[in-house]
Each structure stands twice: as C-alpha cells, then as structure tokens.
Amino acid sequence: MNFFLKNKNIFGFAALAFFIIILPFFVESRYYYIVLNVIGLNTIVVIGLNLLIGFAGQISLGHAAFYGMGSYFSGILTVNYGFSLWPAMLAGMLVTGVIAFLIGYPSLKLKGHYLVMATLGFGIIVNILMGELEQFTGGHDGLMGIPPLAIGGLTFDTDLKNFYLIWVFVFACMLAARNLLNSRVGRALRAIHGSETAAASLGVNTAGYKVKVFVLSAVFASIAGSLYAHYITFISPSTYDFYYSIQVVTMVIVGGMGSLWGSLFGAGVLTVISEALHVAKQYHTIAYGLFLCLVLIFLPEGILVGFYNLYLKRKTQKQIMNLN
C-alpha cells in the first residue's frame, strides 16, 4: 500500500488517461468493448468498496443491492416516469446514499461483523423486491428500453461512446478517491486502518468516518449501476444477486485491500478471468474459488502489492548477501 501512496500517482493517472484514449485504436470486436466496459463499471464499484474494506476494515456483502438500486432508479424513473437522464441518476445516488446511511449508522457503531449481516440481508431483500414489485421493475423478465445517456446532442449509444463515458467516470472516481485519501478525511481513514484504538484516542470519530466511507462506497456503486443500465438498456434481477456482491469483494482482495490502483487491477483481472472461465463452464465455480483461496493464503496483500513486497524482500536479501 505504501508504494502506491508514496508515489504521487501523477504518472499513474497520466498513464491511465493515455491508455483510455489510445485503447480503442486497438480494439476490434464488439465483445472486447463489452468486456472493457464491464471492467470499467466493476472498477467504479470496487474503488468505493476498497475504501470501505481497505481503510474502514469493514465488509459489505450487499453492494450488488446498491449497484442494482442505481440501475433500477435510472431505469424506472426514465422509462416509467419520463424523468430526464441525469436527474434520474442523481436521484438514484441520493436515495442509495440515504439508505446506506440508515443501514450503516446502527451497525457501524458496534465492533464486529454486524455490517456484514446488515448488508447481506439488505442485498437479499432488494434482490427479492426487484423480482416481485412487477408493476415497477418488470419482475423477473426485467426492464427493457432504457434510453442511453446523452449530453447535449451527443448520445452515448455505441460501445465506443460508452467506453469513453464509462472510463471517464472511472478516471474521475479514481481521482476523487485519491484526493480523498490525501485529505484530512483520508489521513483519518488511514489512521483507523493502522490502529482503530490509537485513532480514536487521538480524537478521530472512527464510527463516523466508517459510516461516511460506507455511504460513499454505496454512492459509487449506484453511479456504476446507472451507467450499466443506460449502457446495456436492459436490466433484470439476476445481475444483482448475492454472487455479484461476492465478486466485487473478491476483486478488492485480489487487487489488494487499501490499494487504489489495485482496485483497477483486481476488477480487470477478475472480469477477464471470469469471462475466460466461461470456456470451462462447469468448473467455473471451482476454479474461481480456488483462485480466491490461493491468493488469500499466499498473497493476502493482493496480487500486485503481494508480488511487489516479495520483490522488495528478495532485493533486501540480495543486498544483505552482498554485504556479507
């Protein structure tokens, strides 16, 4: 983690912007665009979740619900109620944030695994409601004909346009998260990450910050959900089930808890692996679980940070050898 925080990240952001701009020149098939766009959407969710897991040390197993709320608010408000695009998205963010606050506030005041249960339960409830509130959500058949986003005369109706739209959001979210971590709030969060008791004794309102981070992570997920709905133009409850919640958490771990760039890496690697594993259809679950287990057992800091630490260790060992 230190590695990523120490470097001022300007290089990283420049590289990210560069790749976002030039990548479409190398992408040919529609399929790859879809994969890239899904990576982008997952990255947005994972950045928020990583702030929660990596810095507040709390687990959410209900982010599929927040992602889904973004999608369904955008979808329902634009299709059924004739809302304009951006206000619908904003409404989704607002409601999601308020609900996240209501869930997080009581459960984050306590030590232990109360948020896991609260988010897990909430996720299941929301998923059931998506299927059952047919007159609003279209039930299990889903909601169709969601209009694409547009700014002025520019409508984001192709994969390429959506690629730029989604990745601009990814870039903005990364930047926002980085600025947050370098601010007063970020220092407080890192203090909590280091030692909660120490942070509290220095006057950091640990429970308060945890709630704020949780709300922020929910709002990020809601943004991603809205983008998804307007991109795919069709949503159904199965996208937002318990497994999606687990998937995004896995991405946080594989990328490295508390590592901003790790979020991008984790979302990228796992989305690609998940796609690639569709070939081995029946062994998908086993392979996915095994991968998660191996990373957690041997590289608990995440793949990127884990290997970097191993490299550092090797280097120091070599230096010691040379001294001898």
Next chain:
Amino acid sequence: MDISQQIAQYIITGLTIGAIYALVAIGFNIIHNATGIVNFAQCEFISLGGMFMYTLVVPLKVKLFIAFFISMAAVALIGALIERGPIRHARSKEIIILIFLTIGISEVLRGIAQEAWGTDNVGVPAFSGESPIHLPGGAAIVPQHIWIFVITVLIVLMLHYFFKKTLMGKAMRATAVNRQAAMLVGIPVNRMVLLSFAFSGGLGAVAGMIIAPISTTSYDTGIMLGLKGFAAAILGGYGNFAGAILGGTILGLMESLGAGLISSQYKDAIAFFVLLLVLFLKPEGILGYGESEKV
C-alpha cells in the same frame, strides 16, 4: 381449516425451521468464539450433510441410522480439514482475510458438490414414516418434525454438557474468552480451533440431514439455510448460545407466519427485514452485549 388452526400449523412449521436455524447458528457461534471469524463454509456443511445422507441412503441403501452418523462424521472431518489446511496455513491471520478465505473455500466445495451430484433436488426418506399425527387443536404434525425437535434438543443438551462439564469443553471456552491466556495455562489452542471447525461441520451436517426429508436437498440448499442461520446468530447476539436458539426460533416463526399470513413470495425478505429491524433497534442482538465502538 379455520384461521387459528392455520396459525397453529404455521407455528409448528416455524418452530421446525427455527430449530434448523438454531443448529446452524450454534455452528457459526462455535467458530466465532474460537477464532473471531464468520465461517461462510458453514453453508456448505449443510448441503454436504444432506447430500452425503442422500447418497448413502438412496443409491447405496445404507441404514438411515448408520448413514446419519457416517455423514455427520464425514462433514466434521471436512470441517477439520478446512482448519488444518487453508485456515491454518494462511499467511495472514487478519480476521477479514480469513472470512474471505471461508467464502473461497465455500465456492470450491460448492463447485465440487455440483460436479459430484449435479444440480437436481433429490429427496431423502423421512426418518420414520410420513403419516401426519393430528394434534388436538386441529393442526397436524409429521413425524419428521418431531425428529427435528428431538435431535435439536438432544444436541443442545449434549453441547451444554460438553461446554460446562468436560475439561475439553472448558478449554474451548477458555480459548474463546482469551486465546493468549489459554495458551499460557497450557491449553493447546490450535487443537481447540480444529475441534471447533469439526463441531461446526458436524452441526451443519445434522441440520442439513434432518431438514432434507421435508424440503428435499441439493448441492446448494445450504446457502439460504446457512445465511439465515448466520442471521439467527446475529439476531440472538453473536457468540451467544442461548441467543442462537432464541434467534433461530424467532426467525423461523417470523418467516413461517409471514409467508402464511402475508405472502410466500416475500418469505426470505421478511426474515431478513426482521433482522434489519433488530439490528437497527438493538444492534448487539437480543441477548448480546455488543462492544460499543465509541470511546
């Protein structure tokens, strides 16, 4: 059937499913007390218990009574192996990492189970006949319900005896209270943790086996049952055994009454809604103390 009979029926069903949740919740609590983690592989213990039982009783024609103990032992062994393997060898002992590790293990186990048994639901014969017994109030009860109550009560009593009276049980409780202090007085803490995984494996298996004749079983029945068992544990106060029983019973009753009187489509939603409500009003659970985060 008039409404009071229906309600009696719902209560019986609710208590039955509540007993299952209580067993699962106790499994969660045992591991939580020994290690501080939430063991999501508990869900798989339930499925595996049911599926082992099915394999032994239906295709292999083993006597039900024997099959019960074989499956219980097998799943307890799997629980022990999980601790002895991945959990113990994980490089990081951070609780959050270990919790995710149990999710990973759970996926692997479920994947293997799916390979081994396919995705179909299968039935297991009831322990002693299916003809319902009519109660004086007008409600009916199938023998399997009685089996569930009796087995659950027996297990709870046995666990109570084990934890209160035996040396090993006391050692496990000591480990739960303070791991380092337990180590200092010579308790083999690692073995206690191993034992807690085996226990919770056995409990999960029993829960899966006794419910199987009523609700059929498949490679992933344990997910919902397990998650609700976890909910029951939190509802009662995480780590608290009496709380697990109370939480399981309340959750089972709410779910059954809610499904019967309100809407069966919202059955799962009702159970979790009750949980959220309790978390909101008394977040440490009904019988829990809960360590406040405020300094």
